[in-house]
Amino acid sequence: MSLAELGWDDERDRAFAALRNAGRTPARVARVDRGTALLYAAAGPVRARIVDGRHRSAAPAVVTGDWVALRAGEPPTVDVLLDRRGTVRRPASGGGVPDQVLGTNIDVxxxxxxxxxxxxxxxxxxxxxxxxxxxxxxxxxLTMADRVADPAAVARQLADDAPGVPVHPVDATDPAQVAVLRRYLSGGRTLGLVGAPGVGKSLLAATLAATATTDGRAATTDSRATPDDDGRAATPGGGRVLVRVPSGGCVLDTPGLAGTGLLGAAEAVDRTFADVVALAAECRFPDCAHLTEPGCAVLAAIDDGVLPAQRLANWQRLGREIDWETRPQEARIASAARWEQRRAQRRARG
Ligand SMILES: Nc1nc2c(ncn2[C@@H]2O[C@H](COP(=O)(O)OP(=O)(O)O)[C@@H](O)[C@H]2O)c(=O)[nH]1
Ligand SMILES: [Mg+2]
Structure with missing residues (x-):
């Protein structure tokens, strides 16, 4: 198994020189289980014990997608993480729960x-x-393209809301359609998958990892590509798992994100809605709420048909959600209680 196919490059190789001189070999984390990790190394898959790094205060936990230094032994161990690029986190959901790393070294x-x-x-x-x-x-x-009349139309609508983001409607059960994603795996890149439960992430990962046959249909999944060292069929199911694609590159599958909070995400929201933010900067009043104010550049753009009204609504709703997530918990509970009360009053009025 070539390390380059897993994303190893010159920069990482240079960073590893001293470790190599100390007898270590590089490997990539395919899956983390309690206290151990399944790794892809040049020699093949290997299970290694994770040496507890808690004595070094800043030592981060090993996560799926990490590059690590493997130390031979009985059992082999990992204790050094290489610098990460492209780390996907499930944001903290308030109440002191820290954010959770879903995977790292993700290119796309x-x-x-x-x-x-x-x-x-x-x-x-x-x-x-x-x-x-x-x-x-x-x-x-966008999966389940086989289940709707006009997938391209819906794709265009969503593309309007995501400037600069390529949009691919696919029937994930059809390997020929999933093949459109292979471009993101070239050069040993890693494609991460996030989304709600049941949208087809694991099917996409399995289809990309399956060896294509001459008729373009997927053959049985290449067992070397699946991160299961017990010989059982790989069932990525609940976990974060790095799946090797035989033709090069990896897919990093993650568990479903049902409700993804936005703590600390104001900046990224502004990036997603860069066009609205740019317009808002041109409003006459700096505190313009884009409702009825004179000289509102956002409303003018909607009137001119330059900006879909739905896009302003989405931006405002996300903004409110950020306020909500960053408000102290007591305020949230009080506000939720008031909301419940108002709902009860409305019900009582019938
Ligand atoms: N018809 C159809 N079924 C799909 C498609 N994508 C996923 N599925 C099915 O939806 C179910 C959930 O898929 P899965 O990959 O487990 O979703 P995950 O929770 O996102 O990993 C499975 O039964 C898939 O076969 C699709 O594009 N078309
Ligand atoms: Mg899944």
Whole structure:
């Protein structure tokens, strides 16, 4: 197994020189289980014990996608992480729960959303925000194209909301259609997959990893490509898992993100909605709420048909969500209680 196919390059090789002189070999983390990691090394897959780095205060935990220094032994161990590029995090959900790394060394991050049931523009915006934050290049993959009448039309609509992001509607059960994503794996790149549960992430990963036969259909999944060292069929299911693609590159599958918070994401939202932000900067009043104010450049753009009204609405809703996420928890509870009260009053009025 060539390290280059897994994303090893000259820069990483230079950074590794001293470790190599100390007898270590580089390897990439395919899966982390309790205390051990399954690694892809030049010699093949190897399971290694993770040496507890807690005595070194700043030592980060090993995550799927990491490059590590492998030390031969019985058992082999890993204790050094190389610098990361492109780290995808599930944001902290408040209440002191820290953010969670979903995977790292991701070059291209596909936000996966199904066309059926109809895509949720807000969720897509939220996930694209997470993608921009990761440092990876975002793309949007719309699955279940076989289940809707006009997938291209829906794709165009979502593309309007995501300037600069390539959009690919696909039937994920059809390897010939999934092949459009292979361009993101060339040169040993890693394609990450994020999205709600059940949108087809794992199917996309398995289809990309399957060896194509001459008739273009997927053969059985290449067992060397699947991160299961017990010989059982790989069931990436709940976990974060790095799947090797035999023709080069890797796919990093993640568990479903049902509700993805936006703590600290204001900047990334502004990037996703760069056009609205640029317009808002031209409003006459600096505190313009883009509702009825005179001299509002955003409303003018909507009137002129330059900006879809829905895009302003999505930007405002995401903005409110950020306020919500960053408000202290007591304020959130109080506000939720008030909301419940108002709802009860409305119900009582009938
Ligand atoms: N018809 C159809 N079924 C799909 C498509 N993508 C995924 N599925 C099915 O949807 C279900 C969930 O897919 P899975 O890959 O497990 O979703 P994940 O939770 O995002 O990993 C599986 O039964 C897939 O076969 C698609 O494009 N078309
Ligand atoms: Mg899955």
């Amino acid at each position: 991050l596909a936000v996966v959303e199904a066309l059926d049931p109809a895509p949720e523009a807000l969720r897509v915006g939220r996930l694209l925000t997470l993608a921009w934050q990761s440092g990876a290049v975002p793309v949007l993959v």
